Amino acid sequence: MGIREIWSNLGSIMASIMFVYAMYEKFFPPALRRYLRKYTHKFTNFMYPYIKITFYEKSGDNLKHNKTYTTIQTYLSANSSQRARRLKAEVIKDSQNPLVLSMDDNQEITDEFNGVKVWWSANHITSRTQSFSIYPSSDEKRFLTLTFHKRHRELITTSYIQHVLEQGKAITMKNRQLKIYTNNPSNDWFRYRSTKWSHTTFEHPASFETLALEPKKKEEILNDLVKFKKGKEYYAKVGKAWKRGYLLFGPPGTGKSTMISAIANFMNYDVYDLELTIVKDNNELKRLLIETSSKSIIVIEDIDCSLDLTGQRKKKKEKDDVENDEKKDPIKKAEKEEKNESKVTLSGLLNFIDGIWSACGSERIIIFTTNFVDKLDPALIRRGRMDKHIEMSYCSYQAFKVLARNYLDVEFHDDLFPIIEKLLEETNMTPADVAENLMPKSITEDFESCLKNLIQSLEIAKKKDEEEAKKKIEDEEVKLKAEKEKLELAQEEEKVKADEKLEENVKENGVKENGVIH
Numbered sequence: 001m002g003i004r005e006i007w008s009n010l011g012s013i014m015a016s017i018m019f020v021y022a023m024y025e026k027f028f029p030p031a032l033r034r035y036l037r038k039y040t041h042k043f044t045n046f047m048y049p050y051i052k053i054t055f056y057e058k059s060g061d062n063l064k065h066n067k068t069y070t071t072i073q074t075y076l077s078a079n080s081s082q083r084a085r086r087l088k089a090e091v092i093k094d095s096q097n098p099l100v101l102s103m104d105d106n107q108e109i110t111d112e113f114n115g116v117k118v119w120w121s122a123n124h125i126t127s128r129t130q131s132f133s134i135y136p137s138s139d140e141k142r143f144l145t146l147t148f149h150k151r152h153r154e155l156i157t158t159s160y161i162q163h164v165l166e167q168g169k170a171i172t173m174k175n176r177q178l179k180i181y182t183n184n185p186s187n188d189w190f191r192y193r194s195t196k197w198s199h200t201t202f203e204h205p206a207s208f209e210t211l212a213l214e215p216k217k218k219e220e221i222l223n224d225l226v227k228f229k230k231g232k233e234y235y236a237k238v239g240k241a242w243k244r245g246y247l248l249f250g251p252p253g254t255g256k257s258t259m260i261s262a263i264a265n266f267m268n269y270d271v272y273d274l275e276l277t278i279v280k281d282n283n284e285l286k287r288l289l290i291e292t293s294s295k296s297i298i299v300i301e302d303i304d305c306s307l308d309l310t311g312q313r314k315k316k317k318e319k320d321d322v323e324n325d326e327k328k329d330p331i332k333k334a335e336k337e338e339k340n341e342s343k344v345t346l347s348g349l350l351n352f353i354d355g356i357w358s359a360c361g362s363e364r365i366i367i368f369t370t371n372f373v374d375k376l377d378p379a380l381i382r383r384g385r386m387d388k389h390i391e392m393s394y395c396s397y398q399a400f401k402v403l404a405r406n407y408l409d410v411e412f413h414d415d416l417f418p419i420i421e422k423l424l425e426e427t428n429m430t431p432a433d434v435a436e437n438l439m440p441k442s443i444t445e446d447f448e449s450c451l452k453n454l455i456q457s458l459e460i461a462k463k464k465d466e467e468e469a470k471k472k473i474e475d476e477e478v479k480l481k482a483e484k485e486k487l488e489l490a491q492e493e494e495k496v497k498a499d500e501k502l503e504e505n506v507k508e509n510g511v512k513e514n515g516v517i518h
Protein backbone atom coordinates (compact mmCIF):
# COMPACT_ATOMS: atom_id res chain seq x y z
CA MET A 1 0.00 0.00 0.00
CA GLY A 2 1.40 3.34 -0.98
CA ILE A 3 1.63 6.43 1.23
CA ARG A 4 -1.11 8.10 -0.72
CA GLU A 5 -3.51 5.23 -0.10
CA ILE A 6 -2.73 5.20 3.61
CA TRP A 7 -3.55 8.90 3.80
CA SER A 8 -6.79 8.50 1.91
CA ASN A 9 -7.84 5.59 4.21
CA LEU A 10 -6.97 7.64 7.26
CA GLY A 11 -9.00 10.50 5.89
CA SER A 12 -12.08 8.34 5.45
CA ILE A 13 -11.68 6.83 8.98
CA MET A 14 -11.51 10.32 10.45
CA ALA A 15 -14.55 11.39 8.49
CA SER A 16 -16.48 8.36 9.80
CA ILE A 17 -15.48 9.13 13.41
CA MET A 18 -16.61 12.73 12.99
CA PHE A 19 -19.91 11.57 11.55
CA VAL A 20 -20.55 9.10 14.38
CA TYR A 21 -19.66 11.78 16.98
CA ALA A 22 -22.03 14.30 15.33
CA MET A 23 -24.86 11.71 15.31
CA TYR A 24 -24.12 10.92 18.98
CA GLU A 25 -24.28 14.60 19.95
CA LYS A 26 -27.49 15.14 17.99
CA PHE A 27 -29.60 12.05 18.67
CA PHE A 28 -28.35 10.55 21.91
CA PRO A 29 -30.59 11.58 24.85
CA PRO A 30 -28.71 13.84 27.36
CA ALA A 31 -29.56 11.56 30.33
CA LEU A 32 -28.09 8.59 28.54
CA ARG A 33 -25.10 10.67 27.50
CA ARG A 34 -24.37 11.61 31.18
CA TYR A 35 -24.67 7.96 32.10
CA LEU A 36 -22.26 6.97 29.37
CA ARG A 37 -19.78 9.70 30.35
CA LYS A 38 -19.78 8.52 33.97
CA TYR A 39 -18.88 5.00 32.97
CA THR A 40 -16.29 6.15 30.44
CA HIS A 41 -14.69 8.16 33.26
CA LYS A 42 -14.72 5.14 35.57
CA PHE A 43 -13.22 3.01 32.84
CA THR A 44 -10.44 5.52 32.18
CA ASN A 45 -9.75 5.76 35.92
CA PHE A 46 -9.49 2.01 36.08
CA MET A 47 -7.24 1.86 33.06
CA TYR A 48 -5.17 4.90 34.13
CA PRO A 49 -5.02 5.01 37.95
CA TYR A 50 -2.59 7.94 38.20
CA ILE A 51 -2.96 11.44 39.55
CA LYS A 52 -1.17 14.44 38.14
CA ILE A 53 -0.37 17.68 39.98
CA THR A 54 0.84 20.67 38.02
CA PHE A 55 3.09 23.42 39.37
CA TYR A 56 3.20 26.48 37.10
CA GLU A 57 6.25 28.69 36.80
CA LYS A 58 4.15 31.82 36.93
CA SER A 59 0.89 32.23 38.76
CA GLY A 60 -1.70 34.78 39.81
CA ASP A 61 -3.29 37.55 37.78
CA ASN A 62 -0.04 39.39 37.21
CA LEU A 63 1.84 36.18 36.47
CA LYS A 64 4.34 36.57 39.25
CA HIS A 65 7.15 34.09 39.53
CA ASN A 66 6.00 31.16 41.63
CA LYS A 67 8.54 30.46 44.40
CA THR A 68 7.26 26.90 44.82
CA TYR A 69 8.20 26.15 41.20
CA THR A 70 11.80 27.34 41.81
CA THR A 71 12.05 25.42 45.08
CA ILE A 72 10.88 22.19 43.42
CA GLN A 73 13.29 22.78 40.56
CA THR A 74 16.15 23.18 43.05
CA TYR A 75 15.15 19.95 44.78
CA LEU A 76 14.94 18.08 41.48
CA SER A 77 18.27 19.51 40.28
CA ALA A 78 20.01 18.26 43.38
CA ASN A 79 18.26 14.92 43.66
CA SER A 80 17.48 13.38 40.37
CA SER A 81 18.18 15.70 37.48
CA GLN A 82 21.43 13.91 36.76
CA ARG A 83 19.32 10.98 35.66
CA ALA A 84 17.59 13.00 32.95
CA ARG A 85 19.01 12.52 29.49
CA ARG A 86 18.66 16.12 28.38
CA LEU A 87 19.64 18.84 30.84
CA LYS A 88 19.12 22.57 30.82
CA ALA A 89 21.84 24.88 32.18
CA GLU A 90 20.77 28.08 33.93
CA VAL A 91 22.71 30.80 35.69
CA ILE A 92 21.22 31.54 39.10
CA LYS A 93 21.94 34.82 40.85
CA ASP A 94 23.31 34.91 44.43
CA SER A 95 24.33 31.27 44.45
CA GLN A 96 27.71 29.76 45.30
CA ASN A 97 27.61 27.58 42.21
CA PRO A 98 25.77 29.81 39.77
CA LEU A 99 25.50 27.22 37.01
CA VAL A 100 22.53 25.00 37.81
CA LEU A 101 21.56 21.98 35.75
CA SER A 102 17.94 20.97 35.61
CA MET A 103 15.98 18.65 33.36
CA ASP A 104 15.03 20.01 30.00
CA ASP A 105 11.49 20.31 28.62
CA ASN A 106 9.58 17.11 27.95
CA GLN A 107 11.97 15.11 30.08
CA GLU A 108 10.82 12.83 32.86
CA ILE A 109 12.64 11.66 35.97
CA THR A 110 11.64 9.46 38.85
CA ASP A 111 11.94 10.01 42.55
CA GLU A 112 11.23 7.75 45.50
CA PHE A 113 9.75 8.61 48.86
CA ASN A 114 9.12 6.03 51.61
CA GLY A 115 9.31 3.30 48.96
CA VAL A 116 6.74 5.04 46.72
CA LYS A 117 7.74 5.93 43.19
CA VAL A 118 6.71 9.24 41.64
CA TRP A 119 7.40 10.84 38.28
CA TRP A 120 8.32 14.42 37.60
CA SER A 121 8.26 15.95 34.16
CA ALA A 122 9.09 19.40 32.84
CA ASN A 123 6.76 20.77 30.18
CA HIS A 124 5.79 23.92 28.43
CA ILE A 125 2.90 25.07 26.29
CA THR A 126 2.86 27.99 23.93
CA SER A 127 -0.47 29.77 23.69
CA ARG A 128 -1.36 31.49 20.46
CA THR A 129 -3.92 33.88 21.87
CA GLN A 130 -3.09 37.57 21.76
CA SER A 131 -3.73 39.24 25.05
CA PHE A 132 -3.75 42.94 25.81
CA SER A 133 -2.73 43.27 29.38
CA ILE A 134 -0.91 45.85 31.45
CA TYR A 135 1.36 42.99 32.45
CA PRO A 136 2.77 41.82 29.16
CA SER A 137 3.00 38.07 29.49
CA SER A 138 5.16 35.72 27.57
CA ASP A 139 3.24 33.26 25.44
CA GLU A 140 5.10 30.35 26.92
CA LYS A 141 3.79 28.62 30.03
CA ARG A 142 6.21 26.37 31.86
CA PHE A 143 5.16 23.85 34.43
CA LEU A 144 6.32 20.80 36.31
CA THR A 145 4.04 17.81 36.58
CA LEU A 146 4.08 15.34 39.41
CA THR A 147 2.50 11.96 38.64
CA PHE A 148 1.81 9.24 41.19
CA HIS A 149 -0.52 6.31 41.78
CA LYS A 150 -3.84 7.31 43.27
CA ARG A 151 -3.42 4.87 46.14
CA HIS A 152 -0.60 7.10 47.49
CA ARG A 153 -2.62 10.29 47.29
CA GLU A 154 -2.53 10.94 51.03
CA LEU A 155 1.19 10.38 51.40
CA ILE A 156 2.17 12.44 48.38
CA THR A 157 -0.09 15.41 48.94
CA THR A 158 0.78 15.77 52.60
CA SER A 159 4.24 14.42 53.35
CA TYR A 160 6.07 14.16 50.00
CA ILE A 161 5.33 17.66 48.69
CA GLN A 162 6.20 19.08 52.12
CA HIS A 163 9.46 17.10 52.03
CA VAL A 164 10.31 18.39 48.53
CA LEU A 165 9.69 22.00 49.53
CA GLU A 166 11.69 21.73 52.77
CA GLN A 167 14.61 20.05 51.04
CA GLY A 168 14.51 22.56 48.18
CA LYS A 169 14.58 25.47 50.62
CA ALA A 170 17.44 23.92 52.59
CA ILE A 171 19.48 23.42 49.39
CA THR A 172 18.80 27.02 48.34
CA MET A 173 19.98 28.25 51.74
CA LYS A 174 23.07 26.06 51.60
CA ASN A 175 24.04 27.11 48.11
CA ARG A 176 23.28 30.78 48.45
CA GLN A 177 26.05 33.33 48.44
CA LEU A 178 26.40 34.85 51.88
CA LYS A 179 26.05 38.61 52.12
CA ILE A 180 27.45 41.24 54.41
CA TYR A 181 25.31 44.29 55.06
CA THR A 182 26.09 47.67 56.51
CA ASN A 183 23.58 50.33 57.51
CA ASN A 184 23.23 53.52 55.45
CA PRO A 185 22.92 56.92 57.14
CA SER A 186 19.23 57.73 57.54
CA ASN A 187 19.58 60.85 55.32
CA ASP A 188 19.94 58.45 52.38
CA TRP A 189 17.04 56.14 53.27
CA PHE A 190 14.41 57.88 51.19
CA ARG A 191 16.38 58.64 48.06
CA TYR A 192 15.36 56.88 44.86
CA ARG A 193 16.00 53.15 45.17
CA SER A 194 17.72 53.61 48.50
CA THR A 195 17.56 51.02 51.21
CA LYS A 196 18.45 51.04 54.86
CA TRP A 197 21.18 48.45 54.35
CA SER A 198 23.80 48.17 51.59
CA HIS A 199 25.29 44.79 50.90
CA THR A 200 28.01 42.96 49.10
CA THR A 201 28.95 39.28 48.91
CA PHE A 202 30.60 37.85 51.99
CA GLU A 203 33.66 35.87 51.07
CA HIS A 204 35.77 35.71 54.22
CA PRO A 205 37.62 32.38 54.27
CA ALA A 206 37.77 32.08 58.10
CA SER A 207 36.55 28.83 59.54
CA PHE A 208 36.67 27.05 62.86
CA GLU A 209 39.45 24.82 61.51
CA THR A 210 41.67 27.84 60.87
CA LEU A 211 40.71 29.66 64.07
CA ALA A 212 43.45 29.51 66.67
CA LEU A 213 41.68 28.66 69.90
CA GLU A 214 41.95 26.02 72.60
CA PRO A 215 40.24 22.87 71.28
CA LYS A 216 37.98 22.67 74.35
CA LYS A 217 36.76 26.22 73.92
CA LYS A 218 36.26 25.72 70.20
CA GLU A 219 34.21 22.60 70.77
CA GLU A 220 32.09 24.34 73.37
CA ILE A 221 31.27 27.17 70.95
CA LEU A 222 30.56 24.76 68.10
CA ASN A 223 28.22 22.70 70.29
CA ASP A 224 26.43 25.86 71.32
CA LEU A 225 25.97 26.93 67.69
CA VAL A 226 24.73 23.52 66.59
CA LYS A 227 22.27 23.42 69.49
CA PHE A 228 21.03 26.86 68.52
CA LYS A 229 20.60 25.92 64.87
CA LYS A 230 18.55 22.87 65.74
CA GLY A 231 16.63 24.67 68.47
CA LYS A 232 13.51 25.78 66.61
CA GLU A 233 11.17 23.52 68.58
CA TYR A 234 13.03 24.06 71.83
CA TYR A 235 12.77 27.85 71.66
CA ALA A 236 9.09 27.57 70.77
CA LYS A 237 8.56 25.22 73.72
CA VAL A 238 10.17 27.48 76.29
CA GLY A 239 8.49 30.56 74.81
CA LYS A 240 11.66 32.41 73.86
CA ALA A 241 12.44 34.23 70.62
CA TRP A 242 14.81 32.11 68.54
CA LYS A 243 17.93 34.21 68.96
CA ARG A 244 21.19 34.12 70.87
CA GLY A 245 23.65 36.75 72.03
CA TYR A 246 27.42 36.41 72.11
CA LEU A 247 29.85 38.80 73.72
CA LEU A 248 33.40 38.47 72.41
CA PHE A 249 35.97 40.27 74.50
CA GLY A 250 39.73 40.43 74.61
CA PRO A 251 42.74 42.51 73.56
CA PRO A 252 43.13 43.70 69.95
CA GLY A 253 44.34 41.01 67.55
CA THR A 254 43.00 38.01 69.45
CA GLY A 255 40.57 36.99 66.71
CA LYS A 256 37.20 38.50 67.62
CA SER A 257 36.36 39.62 64.08
CA THR A 258 37.82 36.41 62.67
CA MET A 259 35.55 34.43 64.98
CA ILE A 260 32.49 36.31 63.65
CA SER A 261 33.42 35.35 60.08
CA ALA A 262 33.97 31.76 61.14
CA ILE A 263 30.53 31.69 62.81
CA ALA A 264 28.88 33.17 59.67
CA ASN A 265 30.50 30.55 57.45
CA PHE A 266 29.70 27.72 59.85
CA MET A 267 26.05 28.71 60.29
CA ASN A 268 25.64 29.88 56.69
CA TYR A 269 24.16 33.16 57.91
CA ASP A 270 24.33 36.65 56.43
CA VAL A 271 26.15 39.29 58.46
CA TYR A 272 24.65 42.67 59.38
CA ASP A 273 27.50 44.88 60.53
CA LEU A 274 25.68 47.61 62.45
CA GLU A 275 27.53 50.92 62.64
CA LEU A 276 25.84 52.41 65.69
CA THR A 277 27.47 55.84 65.47
CA ILE A 278 25.46 56.76 62.37
CA VAL A 279 22.13 55.63 63.84
CA LYS A 280 20.46 58.81 64.98
CA ASP A 281 18.01 57.52 67.54
CA ASN A 282 16.27 54.50 69.02
CA ASN A 283 13.51 54.67 66.44
CA GLU A 284 15.98 54.37 63.59
CA LEU A 285 17.58 51.44 65.35
CA LYS A 286 14.21 49.70 65.48
CA ARG A 287 13.57 50.34 61.78
CA LEU A 288 16.95 48.88 60.90
CA LEU A 289 16.17 45.81 62.95
CA ILE A 290 12.88 45.26 61.12
CA GLU A 291 14.71 45.20 57.82
CA THR A 292 17.12 42.44 58.75
CA SER A 293 16.39 38.94 57.55
CA SER A 294 16.22 35.69 59.46
CA LYS A 295 19.26 33.41 59.53
CA SER A 296 21.60 36.27 60.13
CA ILE A 297 24.20 37.63 62.53
CA ILE A 298 23.86 41.20 63.74
CA VAL A 299 27.26 42.50 64.77
CA ILE A 300 28.15 45.59 66.78
CA GLU A 301 31.94 45.80 66.88
CA ASP A 302 33.78 47.66 69.63
CA ILE A 303 30.58 48.35 71.50
CA ASP A 304 32.52 50.35 74.11
CA CYS A 305 33.62 52.85 71.44
CA SER A 306 30.39 52.88 69.41
CA LEU A 307 28.44 54.93 71.87
CA ASP A 308 28.70 56.23 75.34
CA LEU A 309 26.89 53.21 76.60
CA THR A 310 29.32 52.57 79.35
CA GLY A 311 27.25 52.98 82.43
CA GLN A 312 24.85 55.46 80.87
CA ARG A 313 22.40 54.67 83.60
CA LYS A 314 24.86 55.90 86.19
CA LYS A 315 25.45 59.06 84.23
CA LYS A 316 21.81 60.03 84.06
CA LYS A 317 22.34 63.10 86.20
CA GLU A 318 25.13 64.36 83.94
CA LYS A 319 22.91 63.77 80.93
CA ASP A 320 20.07 65.74 82.52
CA ASP A 321 22.47 68.61 83.12
CA VAL A 322 23.50 68.61 79.45
CA GLU A 323 19.85 68.57 78.38
CA ASN A 324 19.08 71.50 80.65
CA ASP A 325 22.02 73.40 79.18
CA GLU A 326 20.71 72.71 75.70
CA LYS A 327 17.27 73.98 76.64
CA LYS A 328 18.80 77.19 77.82
CA ASP A 329 21.08 77.51 74.80
CA PRO A 330 19.33 76.51 71.55
CA ILE A 331 22.50 77.23 69.51
CA LYS A 332 24.32 74.48 71.38
CA LYS A 333 21.46 72.10 70.60
CA ALA A 334 21.48 73.01 66.91
CA GLU A 335 25.25 72.50 66.79
CA LYS A 336 24.83 69.07 68.30
CA GLU A 337 22.17 68.12 65.77
CA GLU A 338 24.38 69.44 62.99
CA LYS A 339 27.14 67.13 64.12
CA ASN A 340 24.68 64.24 63.70
CA GLU A 341 25.47 62.89 67.09
CA SER A 342 23.76 59.61 67.79
CA LYS A 343 21.01 59.71 70.36
CA VAL A 344 20.74 55.96 70.70
CA THR A 345 20.46 55.19 74.37
CA LEU A 346 21.30 52.15 76.38
CA SER A 347 17.63 51.37 76.85
CA GLY A 348 17.13 51.69 73.06
CA LEU A 349 19.87 49.17 72.51
CA LEU A 350 18.51 46.84 75.16
CA ASN A 351 15.13 46.98 73.43
CA PHE A 352 16.84 46.27 70.13
CA ILE A 353 18.35 43.12 71.61
CA ASP A 354 15.43 41.70 73.50
CA GLY A 355 12.43 44.00 73.25
CA ILE A 356 9.17 42.94 71.65
CA TRP A 357 10.40 44.00 68.23
CA SER A 358 13.44 41.80 68.44
CA ALA A 359 11.15 38.82 67.94
CA CYS A 360 10.45 39.81 64.33
CA GLY A 361 12.41 37.36 62.24
CA SER A 362 14.04 34.37 63.82
CA GLU A 363 17.22 32.32 63.93
CA ARG A 364 19.36 35.32 64.66
CA ILE A 365 22.62 35.75 66.49
CA ILE A 366 23.63 39.09 67.99
CA ILE A 367 27.35 39.58 68.59
CA PHE A 368 29.04 42.40 70.47
CA THR A 369 32.80 42.76 70.55
CA THR A 370 34.83 44.83 72.95
CA ASN A 371 38.38 45.26 74.15
CA PHE A 372 37.26 46.40 77.59
CA VAL A 373 34.51 44.25 79.02
CA ASP A 374 34.71 45.97 82.43
CA LYS A 375 33.69 49.28 80.89
CA LEU A 376 30.29 48.02 79.75
CA ASP A 377 27.08 48.51 81.64
CA PRO A 378 26.20 45.22 83.34
CA ALA A 379 22.63 45.50 82.03
CA LEU A 380 23.91 45.26 78.48
CA ILE A 381 25.81 42.05 78.93
CA ARG A 382 23.78 40.20 81.51
CA ARG A 383 23.01 36.55 80.70
CA GLY A 384 19.85 36.28 78.68
CA ARG A 385 20.89 39.26 76.59
CA MET A 386 24.43 38.21 75.87
CA ASP A 387 23.94 34.51 76.56
CA LYS A 388 27.52 33.50 76.02
CA HIS A 389 30.60 35.47 77.03
CA ILE A 390 33.66 34.35 75.12
CA GLU A 391 37.07 35.56 76.15
CA MET A 392 39.55 35.77 73.31
CA SER A 393 42.93 35.75 74.97
CA TYR A 394 46.61 35.79 74.11
CA CYS A 395 48.00 32.95 72.06
CA SER A 396 48.29 29.69 73.95
CA TYR A 397 50.43 26.75 72.86
CA GLN A 398 47.33 24.92 71.56
CA ALA A 399 46.33 27.96 69.53
CA PHE A 400 49.88 28.25 68.19
CA LYS A 401 49.70 24.65 66.97
CA VAL A 402 46.61 25.52 64.89
CA LEU A 403 48.42 28.51 63.39
CA ALA A 404 51.56 26.43 62.66
CA ARG A 405 49.41 23.89 60.85
CA ASN A 406 47.58 26.60 58.88
CA TYR A 407 50.53 28.76 57.98
CA LEU A 408 53.37 26.24 57.68
CA ASP A 409 51.74 22.81 57.42
CA VAL A 410 53.76 21.72 60.44
CA GLU A 411 52.33 19.47 63.16
CA PHE A 412 55.36 19.29 65.43
CA HIS A 413 59.05 20.08 65.62
CA ASP A 414 61.12 18.24 68.25
CA ASP A 415 63.47 21.11 69.05
CA LEU A 416 61.53 24.28 68.34
CA PHE A 417 57.98 23.48 69.53
CA PRO A 418 58.96 22.95 73.21
CA ILE A 419 60.89 26.26 73.20
CA ILE A 420 57.86 28.05 71.74
CA GLU A 421 55.58 26.38 74.30
CA LYS A 422 57.73 27.64 77.18
CA LEU A 423 58.02 31.14 75.73
CA LEU A 424 54.27 31.40 75.13
CA GLU A 425 53.68 30.53 78.78
CA GLU A 426 56.08 33.22 79.89
CA THR A 427 54.92 36.02 77.64
CA ASN A 428 51.74 37.48 76.15
CA MET A 429 51.55 37.56 72.38
CA THR A 430 48.32 37.88 70.39
CA PRO A 431 47.44 35.27 67.74
CA ALA A 432 47.65 38.11 65.18
CA ASP A 433 51.33 38.69 66.07
CA VAL A 434 52.11 34.97 66.16
CA ALA A 435 50.47 34.55 62.75
CA GLU A 436 52.43 37.47 61.34
CA ASN A 437 55.71 35.93 62.53
CA LEU A 438 54.84 32.53 61.13
CA MET A 439 54.03 33.83 57.68
CA PRO A 440 56.97 33.18 55.30
CA LYS A 441 58.42 36.48 54.13
CA SER A 442 59.59 35.08 50.81
CA ILE A 443 58.90 32.03 48.69
CA THR A 444 62.26 30.54 49.62
CA GLU A 445 61.83 30.84 53.38
CA ASP A 446 61.35 27.40 54.95
CA PHE A 447 59.21 26.55 57.97
CA GLU A 448 62.17 26.23 60.37
CA SER A 449 63.29 29.77 59.78
CA CYS A 450 59.69 30.96 60.26
CA LEU A 451 59.55 29.13 63.60
CA LYS A 452 62.91 30.67 64.54
CA ASN A 453 61.53 34.11 63.62
CA LEU A 454 58.71 33.50 66.03
CA ILE A 455 61.10 32.40 68.78
CA GLN A 456 63.14 35.54 68.24
CA SER A 457 60.06 37.75 68.45
CA LEU A 458 58.86 35.90 71.53
CA GLU A 459 62.23 36.40 73.18
CA ILE A 460 62.16 40.11 72.36
CA ALA A 461 58.61 40.34 73.69
CA LYS A 462 59.64 38.45 76.82
CA LYS A 463 62.60 40.76 77.37
CA LYS A 464 60.35 43.76 76.85
CA ASP A 465 57.82 42.34 79.30
CA GLU A 466 60.59 41.71 81.84
CA GLU A 467 61.99 45.20 81.37
CA GLU A 468 58.53 46.67 81.72
CA ALA A 469 57.90 44.62 84.85
CA LYS A 470 61.29 45.68 86.24
CA LYS A 471 60.60 49.31 85.40
CA LYS A 472 57.20 49.02 87.03
CA ILE A 473 58.78 47.66 90.20
CA GLU A 474 61.42 50.39 90.14
CA ASP A 475 58.78 53.05 89.57
CA GLU A 476 56.79 51.57 92.40
CA GLU A 477 59.84 51.66 94.65
CA VAL A 478 60.65 55.25 93.68
CA LYS A 479 57.04 56.17 94.35
CA LEU A 480 57.09 54.42 97.70
CA LYS A 481 60.39 56.04 98.61
CA ALA A 482 59.07 59.47 97.66
CA GLU A 483 55.96 58.91 99.71
CA LYS A 484 58.03 57.74 102.64
CA GLU A 485 60.27 60.78 102.40
CA LYS A 486 57.24 63.03 102.16
CA LEU A 487 55.79 61.39 105.22
CA GLU A 488 59.05 61.70 107.11
CA LEU A 489 59.33 65.34 106.12
CA ALA A 490 55.78 66.00 107.23
CA GLN A 491 56.44 64.21 110.51
CA GLU A 492 59.65 66.23 110.96
CA GLU A 493 57.79 69.45 110.28
CA GLU A 494 55.09 68.48 112.71
CA LYS A 495 57.68 67.65 115.34
CA VAL A 496 59.43 70.99 114.83
CA LYS A 497 56.09 72.79 115.10
CA ALA A 498 55.20 70.89 118.25
CA ASP A 499 58.58 71.68 119.78
CA GLU A 500 58.20 75.36 118.94
CA LYS A 501 54.76 75.40 120.49
CA LEU A 502 56.02 73.71 123.61
CA GLU A 503 58.86 76.18 123.86
CA GLU A 504 56.43 79.06 123.46
CA ASN A 505 54.19 77.60 126.14
CA VAL A 506 57.07 77.14 128.51
CA LYS A 507 58.15 80.68 127.88
CA GLU A 508 54.68 82.09 128.38
CA ASN A 509 54.05 80.05 131.51
CA GLY A 510 57.46 81.06 132.89
CA VAL A 511 56.66 84.77 132.41
CA LYS A 512 53.26 84.38 134.04
CA GLU A 513 54.69 82.45 136.93
CA ASN A 514 57.33 85.10 137.32
CA GLY A 515 54.60 87.72 137.22
CA VAL A 516 52.67 85.95 140.00
CA ILE A 517 55.74 85.35 142.16
CA HIS A 518 57.04 88.82 141.88
Ligand SMILES: Nc1ncnc2c1ncn2[C@@H]1O[C@H](COP(=O)(O)OP(=O)(O)OP(=O)(O)O)[C@@H](O)[C@H]1O
Pocket residue numbers: 210211212213250251252253254255256257258259371392431432433435
Ligand atom coordinates in the same frame (compact mmCIF):
# COMPACT_ATOMS: atom_id res chain seq x y z
N1 LIG B 1 42.43 33.32 67.03
C1 LIG B 1 42.89 33.54 65.80
N2 LIG B 1 42.95 32.56 64.90
C2 LIG B 1 43.40 32.77 63.67
N3 LIG B 1 43.84 33.94 63.23
C3 LIG B 1 43.82 34.97 64.08
C4 LIG B 1 43.33 34.82 65.40
N4 LIG B 1 43.42 36.01 66.01
C5 LIG B 1 43.93 36.86 65.14
N5 LIG B 1 44.18 36.26 63.97
C6 LIG B 1 44.75 36.88 62.78
O1 LIG B 1 45.00 38.23 63.11
C7 LIG B 1 44.25 39.13 62.32
C8 LIG B 1 43.53 40.12 63.21
O2 LIG B 1 42.55 39.46 63.98
P1 LIG B 1 41.12 40.05 64.26
O3 LIG B 1 40.81 41.20 63.37
O4 LIG B 1 40.14 38.94 64.27
O5 LIG B 1 41.32 40.58 65.74
P2 LIG B 1 40.30 41.34 66.67
O6 LIG B 1 40.29 40.61 67.99
O7 LIG B 1 39.02 41.53 65.99
O8 LIG B 1 41.04 42.73 66.90
P3 LIG B 1 40.39 44.16 67.23
O9 LIG B 1 40.00 44.13 68.68
O10 LIG B 1 41.50 45.11 66.98
O11 LIG B 1 39.24 44.36 66.31
C9 LIG B 1 43.27 38.29 61.52
O12 LIG B 1 43.24 38.71 60.20
C10 LIG B 1 43.81 36.89 61.61
O13 LIG B 1 44.58 36.60 60.46
Ligand SMILES: [Mg+2]
Pocket residue numbers: 256257258301369
Ligand atom coordinates in the same frame (compact mmCIF):
# COMPACT_ATOMS: atom_id res chain seq x y z
MG1 LIG C 1 38.01 43.24 65.26
